[in-house]
Amino acid sequence: MINDLVLINDWYIVAAARDLNDVTPLAVRLWDEELVVWRSGDEVIAWRDYCVHRGAKLSPGEVKEGTLVCPYHGWRYGPSGACTLIPAHPEIQPPAKARALAYKAVESDGYIWVSLGEPKREPANFPEFSNEDYRKLLVGPYNYHGNPFRTVENFLDVAHFPFVHANINGDPDAPEPIGEYEVFRDDGGLRTGPIPRFQPFGDHRGIPVTAHYKYNCPRPLSAYFSKDTGEGHRFCTFMAVTPLAENDCLLWVQIAINYGHDLSEPQILERQDAVYNQDKPIIESQRPHPL
Numbered sequence: 207m208i209n210d211l212v213l214i215n216d217w218y219i220v221a222a223a224r225d226l227n228d229v230t231p232l233a234v235r236l237w238d239e240e241l242v243v244w245r246s247g248d249e250v251i252a253w254r255d256y257c258v259h260r261g262a263k264l265s266p267g268e269v270k271e272g273t274l275v276c277p278y279h280g281w282r283y284g285p286s287g288a289c290t291l292i293p294a295h296p297e298i299q300p301p302a303k304a305r306a307l308a309y310k311a312v313e314s315d316g317y318i319w320v321s322l323g324e325p326k327r328e329p330a331n332f333p334e335f336s337n338e339d340y341r342k343l344l345v346g347p348y349n350y351h352g353n354p355f356r357t358v359e360n361f362l363d364v365a366h367f368p369f370v371h372a373n374i375n376g377d378p379d380a381p382e383p384i385g386e387y388e389v390f391r392d393d394g395g396l397r398t399g400p401i402p403r404f405q406p407f408g409d410h411r412g413i414p415v416t417a418h419y420k421y422n423c424p425r426p427l428s429a430y431f432s433k434d435t436g437e438g439h440r441f442c443t444f445m446a447v448t449p450l451a452e453n454d455c456l457l458w459v460q461i462a463i464n465y466g467h468d469l470s471e472p473q474i475l476e477r478q479d480a481v482y483n484q485d486k487p488i489i490e491s492q493r494p495h496p497l
């Protein structure tokens with residue numbers, strides 16, 4: 207478990223909202239902690255994946271009548287975490303200490319987010335999520351057996367394009383120098399001004415473009431870019447890294463595009479998979495693992 211309060215108090219994606227139904231809890235992991243997430247009505251709930259009775263995991267259980275039922279002896283836990291029923295002794299009021307360890311959980315921008323601490327803000331948001339001019343797609347998640355911070359660093363790094371994404375995001379025989387660009391800091395974190403990059407296969411249309419990237423890093427483990435390729439075409443990517451352990455993470459990606467609506471979802475996702483799977487072995491190879 208980490209001991210950095212900024213990181214403990216932040217939000218992390220543990221699931222896509224579409225993957226969490228009303229019946230089946232999900233087993234997820236965050237900073238070495240095994241968690242169970244489930245829905246009770248409109249509420250999203252995240253607990254330590256642990257039944258205080260005999261220590262069984264709760265995640266293989268099921269949701270019944272707004273409670274989570276432990277798969278071992280059927281203890282039921284209500285949304286507050288309190289045990290509401292012990293089936294072997296239905297006549298007794300469960301003791302106060304019979305309760306699950308609850309964490310903060312919320313649904314936002316298509317994801318289930320959890321904080322292990324006391325979050326001071328809302329989860330990082332994807333600016334285009336509610337903009338109907340943009341087609342949104344969930345991408346990944348990708349599991350990198352590498353450091354979460356190095357994963358964010360890689361997302362913000364344009365110098366690797368011609369080499370790691372050769373002939374897609376850059377030309378390895380003519381790597382472009384990087385000129386000066388502006389960096390700002392505001393309530394939304396760090397932002398850059400536009401950074402121009404020539405790209406032989408700049409997006410899912412498979413055509414050469416000169417893209418102007420603007421980056422934003424709103425939180426230590428969340429990042430965003432908008433990529434302007436002219437004629438009002440914008441390709442935006444929101445990424446949030448969920449640390450599973452010190453050197454193991456899930457990379458959640460969502461894209462928003464306001465052009466190329468005739469292209470199919472598999473066409474778009476194929477290019478995304480190609481690029482993120484090119485980054486993966488590089489990040490996993492970096493030493494030392496921590497930044």
Ligand code: FES
Nearest residue numbers: 257259260276279
């Ligand atoms: S271990 Fe969960 S009810 Fe017994």
Ligand SMILES: [Fe+2]
Nearest residue numbers: 360370371485
């Ligand atoms: Fe990359």
